[in-house]
Amino acid sequence: MSAGDTMARRAAEITATETERLLERTPKSRALYERAVSHMPYGVGSSFQANDPYPIYVEQGMGSHLWDVDENEYVDFHGGFGCNVVGHAHPKIVEAVDRAVRTGTHFATTTEVTVAFAEELCRRFGLEKVRFTNSGTEATMDAIRIARAATGRDDVVKMEGSYHGHHDTVMFSVLPNADAMGGREQPSTTPMSKGIPADVALHTHVVAFNDAEALARMLDDRSGSVACVILEPVMMNIGVVLPEAGYLEAVRELCTRHGVVLIFDEVKSGATIAAGGAIERFGVQPDLACFAKAIGGGTPTAAFGGRADVMEVIEHGAAQQGTFNGNPLVAAAGLAALTQVLTADAYEYLGHLGTRLADGCSKAIAEHGIPAHTVDLGAKGCVSYRSEPLRNYRDFLETRTELYNASYPWAVNRGVFMTPGDEEQWTLSVQHTEGDIDRYVDAFADFCAAVARG
Numbered sequence: 001m002s003a004g005d006t007m008a009r010r011a012a013e014i015t016a017t018e019t020e021r022l023l024e025r026t027p028k029s030r031a032l033y034e035r036a037v038s039h040m041p042y043g044v045g046s047s048f049q050a051n052d053p054y055p056i057y058v059e060q061g062m063g064s065h066l067w068d069v070d071e072n073e074y075v076d077f078h079g080g081f082g083c084n085v086v087g088h089a090h091p092k093i094v095e096a097v098d099r100a101v102r103t104g105t106h107f108a109t110t111t112e113v114t115v116a117f118a119e120e121l122c123r124r125f126g127l128e129k130v131r132f133t134n135s136g137t138e139a140t141m142d143a144i145r146i147a148r149a150a151t152g153r154d155d156v157v158k159m160e161g162s163y164h165g166h167h168d169t170v171m172f173s174v175l176p177n178a179d180a181m182g183g184r185e186q187p188s189t190t191p192m193s194k195g196i197p198a199d200v201a202l203h204t205h206v207v208a209f210n211d212a213e214a215l216a217r218m219l220d221d222r223s224g225s226v227a228c229v230i231l232e233p234v235m236m237n238i239g240v241v242l243p244e245a246g247y248l249e250a251v252r253e254l255c256t257r258h259g260v261v262l263i264f265d266e267v268k269s270g271a272t273i274a275a276g277g278a279i280e281r282f283g284v285q286p287d288l289a290c291f292a293k294a295i296g297g298g299t300p301t302a303a304f305g306g307r308a309d310v311m312e313v314i315e316h317g318a319a320q321q322g323t324f325n326g327n328p329l330v331a332a333a334g335l336a337a338l339t340q341v342l343t344a345d346a347y348e349y350l351g352h353l354g355t356r357l358a359d360g361c362s363k364a365i366a367e368h369g370i371p372a373h374t375v376d377l378g379a380k381g382c383v384s385y386r387s388e389p390l391r392n393y394r395d396f397l398e399t400r401t402e403l404y405n406a407s408y409p410w411a412v413n414r415g416v417f418m419t420p421g422d423e424e425q426w427t428l429s430v431q432h433t434e435g436d437i438d439r440y441v442d443a444f445a446d447f448c449a450a451v452a453r454g
């Protein structure tokens with residue numbers, strides 16, 4: 001048996017024993033699932049929260065910790081899919097939300113706190129104008145509409161393997177199956193969901209990340225019809241895929257040359273990988289950028305913005321609206337998060353923790369010869385089960401899923417709360433301690449040893 005086969009067999013054994021243990025530890029989650037599934041598909045509020053055979057239901061969070069309904073305690077590395085960089089129940093957020101609750105949570109008129117929140121977003125990310133939405137999905141949906149209105153064009157280019165929310169235009173080639181994804185040179189536009197009219201696919205085109213030549217060919221072929229290129233400047237829905245040197249600059253230049261609106265989807269990277277997100281970290285300014293998750297300090301808000309001359313189409317016939325947009329409750333939480341919690345010192349601290357975590361995991365990977373690597377980007381990072389870093393989605397298909405499948409229940413059983421799904425990554429908060437990081441590293445090192453034991 002080859003070393004790879006032995007590791008796969010060992011991973012399957014670990015998955016079986018650790019899953020059994022996880023099910024034994026979570027009877028109340030099972031009971032709540034049985035109740036929930038009578039009234040909600042999969043027993044959850046969003047399909048991303050589903051898990052097999054049932055999800056873990058959380059009861060409360062405090063600082064960097066959370067507790068499930070069975071009173072199991074965890075350090076939270078899930079971060080509510082990347083939102084909780086402030087941690088749970090941070091006193092500054094509690095104070096801001098408490099004040100808002102006592103003075104009125106919703107008027108559907110713009111309040112001063114909303115204006116201040118807009119000012120802070122513009123300052124951080126180098127935007128001229130912003131508008132608010134309630135989710136990352138709405139932010140990318142509206143940014144695309146604004147780009148279409150500003151250019152008078154219909155077509156959208158996205159990267160294979162990127163998720164930009166669940167509106168129709170971008171629900172293509174998110175995690176396409178190998179047999180449906182088409183050739184490397186020209187990936188097909190593959191729907192991620194039933195219920196999307198086939199015609200929508202005619203306006204969404206797909207290229208590989210980190211391949212500026214493919215994008216150049218696409219824009220040459222479709223000259224005059226492409227309204228925007230939307231991409232995550234660092235891909236964060238297949239682990240973490242960094243842009244290669246010069247790639248984002250080349251994308252910027254191509255979009256400028258073709259009169260195409262460049263949209264950065266910073267829903268995950270904004271306010272996590274640097275104070276100014278990927279725009280600051282990689283030094284490339286898009287025409288529009290989308291934000292959600294961490295900017296709300298744990299409350300559901302989102303925004304998009306950028307060049308004033310593009311955003312001004314909102315004043316000339318492009319619709320952008322929503323009852324709860326910029327609502328004072330979430331604006332207060334977001335403003336407190338960005339101005340009082342996620343300060344320059346906070347980013348330094350998150351960087352320190354992230355490097356401790358990634359280095360600790362890298363050491364265990366090397367020691368036990370695991371086919372994996374780590375990525376370290378401040379509050380975000382991951383272990384990917386492939387020896388070489390990923391360049392694009394097709395590399396993700398080569399990751400060792402069986403190792404991830406074994407690692408998930410292993411971690412959860414040792415008090416390390418992680419996202420179900422190898423496309424996700426860890427999120428750290430300002431309330432995490434070095435001790436919290438070491439809990440992850442110790443559990444991971446033991447996992448590597450167990451897998452390598454053969």
Ligand SMILES: Cc1ncc(COP(=O)(O)O)c(C=O)c1O
Binds near residue numbers: 166267
């Ligand atoms: C990069 C990216 N864009 C957009 C979205 C959609 O955000 P939301 O779930 O708030 O609609 C997500 C969600 O995970 C995301 O990761």
